[in-house]
Each structure stands twice: as structure tokens, then as C-alpha cells.
Amino acid sequence: MAGYFSEIFRYDFMIRAFVAILVITPLFGMLGTMIVHRKMAYFSDALGHSALTGIAIGVVCGIADTSLSMVIFAVVFAFLLNQINRKRLVATDTLISVFASCSTAIGLAILSFGGNFSKYSALLVGDILSITSREIIYLMVIFVGTLVFWFLAINKLNAISVNPTLAKSTNISVRVIEDVFAIIIALVVTLSIKWIGILLINALLILPAASARNISMNMREYHGYAIIFSVFSGVIGLVMSYFNNVATGPMIVIIASVIYFATYIYGRKRR
Amino acid sequence: MRKISKPCGFHCVKIKDIGVSFGDQVILENINLHIHCGQLLAIIGRNGAGKSTLIKAILDDIPHTGTVEFKDVEDGKIQKIKIGYVPQTLNIEENSPMDVYDLICSFRFGHPIFMKSKKIYAEIKEALEEFEAGDLIDKQVGRLSGGELQRVLLSMAVMDNPNLLLLDEPVSGIDKNGMDLFYEKMEYLKHNYDMSIVVVSHDLDYVAKYADQVVLIDKEVMAEGTVKEVYNSPEFKNVFGNTQFDISTSSNSTHIYDVDSAKRHVHRRVVEEEQTPFEAGYKGRKEQE
Numbered sequence: 001m002a003g004y005f006s007e008i009f010r011y012d013f014m015i016r017a018f019v020a021i022l023v024i025t026p027l028f029g030m031l032g033t034m035i036v037h038r039k040m041a042y043f044s045d046a047l048g049h050s051a052l053t054g055i056a057i058g059v060v061c062g063i064a065d066t067s068l069s070m071v072i073f074a075v076v077f078a079f080l081l082n083q084i085n086r087k088r089l090v091a092t093d094t095l096i097s098v099f100a101s102c103s104t105a106i107g108l109a110i111l112s113f114g115g116n117f118s119k120y121s122a123l124l125v126g127d128i129l130s131i132t133s134r135e136i137i138y139l140m141v142i143f144v145g146t147l148v149f150w151f152l153a154i155n156k157l158n159a160i161s162v163n164p165t166l167a168k169s170t171n172i173s174v175r176v177i178e179d180v181f182a183i184i185i186a187l188v189v190t191l192s193i194k195w196i197g198i199l200l201i202n203a204l205l206i207l208p209a210a211s212a213r214n215i216s217m218n219m220r221e222y223h224g225y226a227i228i229f230s231v232f233s234g235v236i237g238l239v240m241s242y243f244n245n246v247a248t249g250p251m252i253v254i255i256a257s258v259i260y261f262a263t264y265i266y267g268r269k270r271r
Numbered sequence: 272m273r274k275i276s277k278p279c280g281f282h283c284v285k286i287k288d289i290g291v292s293f294g295d296q297v298i299l300e301n302i303n304l305h306i307h308c309g310q311l312l313a314i315i316g317r318n319g320a321g322k323s324t325l326i327k328a329i330l331d332d333i334p335h336t337g338t339v340e341f342k343d344v345e346d347g348k349i350q351k352i353k354i355g356y357v358p359q360t361l362n363i364e365e366n367s368p369m370d371v372y373d374l375i376c377s378f379r380f381g382h383p384i385f386m387k388s389k390k391i392y393a394e395i396k397e398a399l400e401e402f403e404a405g406d407l408i409d410k411q412v413g414r415l416s417g418g419e420l421q422r423v424l425l426s427m428a429v430m431d432n433p434n435l436l437l438l439d440e441p442v443s444g445i446d447k448n449g450m451d452l453f454y455e456k457m458e459y460l461k462h463n464y465d466m467s468i469v470v471v472s473h474d475l476d477y478v479a480k481y482a483d484q485v486v487l488i489d490k491e492v493m494a495e496g497t498v499k500e501v502y503n504s505p506e507f508k509n510v511f512g513n514t515q516f517d518i519s520t521s522s523n524s525t526h527i528y529d530v531d532s533a534k535r536h537v538h539r540r541v542v543e544e545e546q547t548p549f550e551a552g553y554k555g556r557k558e559q560e
Contacts, residue, residue: 155377216368
């Protein structure tokens with residue numbers, strides 16, 4: 001085993017990927033708990049898809065760093081979705097689907113203009129091995145920011161999900177908390193999409209939390225298991241992808257899915 | 272927890288000119304209510320009369336006109352009101368990984384729920400014990416029975432020492448024992464806390480037995496006063512049937528508190544001519560007590 005690891009860490013790109021996994025996965029595990037709890041799985045999925053449009057807008061406007069336009073677009077998108085959602089005129093899932101398909105289509109249309117899409121197809125599955133040290137530092141900053149938000153707002157987020165009227169009556173600023181949470185999801189999703197990939201990012205957000213939900217009785221267990229499952233799938237997925245020569249993102253998601261089914265069966269037996 | 276032996280009777284909550292409309296549609300208008308501490312006011316009305324909307328307006332959850340004032344009668348000072356609210360239901364799935372500790376901690380404390388605090392745990396347990404719910408602290412909220420959940424929500428609402436306790440009585444999931452226990456707790460609160468209580472009720476029997484004041488609403492206040500005054504008013508008969516409402520017979524019947532049976536319950540009163548007039552039934556009940 002030690003031999004395996006020393007082989008992996010001979011390469012700088014593997015060390016960086018490993019560090020990146022250790023930053024991204026606990027963050028995803030943590031955020032996932034409240035995304036699943038608040039039934040926002042569709043929402044985070046739509047945010048992932050909006051990344052395409054963000055990049056397309058960047059390309060059209062001639063911005064050198066398309067990550068910037070992607071982040072800005074996702075934040076605006078998240079904020080808008082929240083606003084429209086509050087009016088409660090349309091079912092949330094329908095609304096999010098409409099937004100997501102619309103923005104994906106616009107993104108694809110612009111990016112495929114002149115047959116150039118292959119340049120961007122790496123975005124779909126992501127490549128964690130290409131991460132730079134500087135990008136890892138960005139991720140760490142986001143991680144710390146999210147952690148601070150989590151300590152301050154987790155109770156309020158939970159309260160709002162239980163009953164918004166009751167939450168409001170205890171002086172919780174429902175709108176602010178909801179908006180900040182949506183923006184944090186937007187930031188985390190867009191900043192890690194290059195490495196995880198549009199197709200898989202939501203799986204990595206949802207699966208660890210959903211697995212933890214299968215076997216948890218309270219919030220302590222829920223958070224603990226979600227983070228453990230997330231880090232475990234990340235590390236094992238990275239190592240396995242190295243030895244089997246497959247893309248890292250899909251490998252991580254396969255392992256997270258196996259954990260989901262295992263916890264599902266275990267959870268059912270226990271009840 | 273600040274608990275006093277008796278309500279002082281000098282505080283009052285004034286609900287002034289509450290009106291709610293969505294677009295052109297007027298849901299509520301000119302609602303004026305006046306409740307003293309130590310009193311239980313019941314809001315009754317047909318389905319869709321605006322009862323829950325009124326609660327939401329008092330909580331400031333929806334746009335409305337009018338104000339809610341909390342006044343000390345002795346010195347006439349207007350203070351900031353603290354409202355405790357017990358909703359009808361919670362948005363929680365059965366397997367939701369949230370126990371009662373998590374629920375109360377997330378509403379009442381700043382300590383993040385993913386880390387347990389022994390001090391807060393003890394505090395929550397103490398609050399729950401007042402409502403015979405101490406054992407429920409480690410139970411998953413989604414697996415509580417209707418009555419258990421209501422006791423938990425009640426302890427949570429009272430923990431903060433509100434001036435006004437607002438309760439939206441659930442229409443389902445609570446058996447007769449649960450309802451009895453619930454209203455007995457209301458009596459206890461009335462006598463041991465300094466607060467006014469407003470209950471939106473779907474059960475006229477319990478209202479008759481426990482309310483100090485009754486308000487019948489249908490877009491506006493149709494009738495208000497004591498149980499006797501309201502139950503005898505023509506407006507009451509208009510809404511709940513032209514027949515006399517008899518408490519002693521209806522309270523002996525089996526209650527299943529779901530919406531449909533509540534409707535049937537009301538409907539039956541309309542269709543069947545009950546022999547005993549309400550007045551006689553009410554008096555009979557009083558004599559029994």
C-alpha cells in the first residue's frame with residue numbers, strides 16, 4: 001500500500017490533485033447536507049449547467065478569463081432563481097428546469113459557433129489533474145468562507161427549511177440567508193467545475209449527503225457521515241483512477257454511488 | 272426561564288385594523304382584536320374564511336395593513352411584542368436526520384447544530400419536560416406523532432417567554448387524548464405565564480370549553496364576545512348551520528380530527544336537526560363541571 005502511495009506522489013500533479021480533493025470533498029459534503037435537506041438538488045444542477053452560458057458570455061464579450069464571467073453569471077442566475085421562486089407562481093422544479101435548459105442551450109449554441117465546441121468539451125467531465133497551486137489557494141479561501149457561513153447560519157438555514165413563517169417569527173432574515181446560501185453554492189459550483197465537470201458536479205454534491213441521510217438520526221451524524229463519505233469517495237476515486245487510467249471525476253462519482261446504495265440497503269434493514 | 276405564578280392582567284395586545292388583499296381580492300378587512308394577558312381567544316370560521324391568513328398577518332409574514340400593539344395598561348407604554356408561534360405542520364420528511372434537540376436548537380440558539388452542547392441540551396430538556404415531552408429530545412422529528420410534535424412546538428414557542436402565543440391548531444393527526452392534553456396545557460399556560468393566547472381552532476367543542484373570548488371571522492369580524500354570545504349569534508348559525516349547536520351530544524361522539532371529518536362534522540350539524548338547543552347543552556355542560 002505504501003508503495004502505491006509513494007508511486008502516486010512521485011508526480012507533482014498528483015500531489016496537487018490530492019490536496020485539491022482534500023479541500024473540495026469536505027466542502028461538497030458539507031454544502032450537500034443542506035442542499036439535500038432543503039430539496040435544492042435541481043437548483044445546484046441548474047447552476048452547474050449555467051456555467052456553459054457564463055463561459056459563452058465571456059467568449060462573446062471577449063473577456064480573457066472566462067472563469068470570471070462564469071462566476072458572475074452563476075451568481076446572478078442563482079439570485080434571480082431565488083427571486084422568481086419566492087413569487088411561488090410556478091412549481092420550483094419546472095421553473096428551474098426551464099432556466100437550466102434555456103441557459104444550457106444558449107451556452108451550447110454560442111460555444112459551438114463555427115464548430116469550436118471541442119475546445120470546451122473538457123468542461124463536461126472535468127480534469128482534476130490539471131489544477132494549479134494558485135487555484136488550490138482560491139478553493140481554500142472559498143472553503144474557509146463557507147465554513148464561517150456554516151457556523152453562523154446553519155441553524156437558521158435549518159429553521160427556514162422546517163417552517164419559513166416560524167423562522168421569520170423568530171427574527172431570522174429568511175431572504176438574506178437564502179440568498180447568501182444560493183450565492184455560496186454558485187461560487188463553489190463554478191469554481192470547482194473545471195476539475196469535476198458539469199455532468200458530475202451535482203452528483204458529488206448530492207450523493208454523500210443523500211447517503212448520510214440514509215443512516216443518520218440527527219444533524220451531528222448527518223454532517224459527520226456526509227463529510228466522511230465525500231472525502232472517502234474523493235481519495236479512493238483519485239487513487240483508483242490513477243491505477244486504472246480512467247477520468248477521476250467519474251471514478252469518484254461511481255464510488256459515491258456505491259456508498260449510496262450500500263447505505264440505502266443498510267438503512268432500510270435497520271428500520 | 273422567567274415564569275410567574277399569575278398573569279398580571281395589565282398587559283394587552285391590540286390588533287388594529289388588519290387588512291390583507293392579494294391584488295383586487297380582499298381576504299381580510301377591518302380586523303380589530305383586543306386580548307389581555309391570561310386570556311385565551313379562539314378564532315373560528317369556515318374553511319377559507321381567512322383564519323390562517325390572519326395569523327400570518329399578525330406574524331408579519333405577508334403584506335398587510337394595520338398594526339399589532341403590545342401595551343402595558345398600567346402606564347400606557349407601548350412595548351415591542353414578542354410572539355410565540357405554533358404552526359399547524361412542519362415541512363419535515365419522516366426520515367429527516369433531525370431530532371428534537373436539532374429542531375429547537377436551530378430556532379432558539381446560535382450554537383451550530385452539527386456540534387452538540389451539553390448546556391443547551393439540558394436547557395431544551397427542561398423546557399420539554401414542562402410539556403411532558405422530555406423523553407422526546409433524542410427522537411427524530413419526522414417520526415413524532417401529531418400530539419408529540421405539538422407538545423414539542425409548544426415548549427419551543429413558550430421557551431422564549433412570548434407576550435402573545437399564536438397557535439394554529441392542527442386539523443389532523445391528533446386523537447382526542449392529545450387534544451384534551453393540549454387544551455389542558457393551554458389552561459396551565461393561562462394561569463402560569465404572563466401571556467395572551469390566540470388559537471385558530473377547528474373544533475367548536477374545545478372552543479366552547481376553554482376559550483375566554485371567541486371571534487368568528489369571515490373576511491371580517493362577524494361576531495365576537497364570550498362563547499355564549501358568539502354561539503348564539505345569527506352569524507354563527509349562518510356559518511355552522513341553522514340548527515342549534517349542541518355541545519354535550521357532539522362531544523360524546525368519536526372525534527377523528529382530519530379535514531374531511533371536520534367538514535362532515537360541521538355538515539352533520541347542518542343536516543341533522545339536533546334536538547337540544549345549544550343553550551341548554553352549554554348550560555348542561557356547565558352544570559356537569
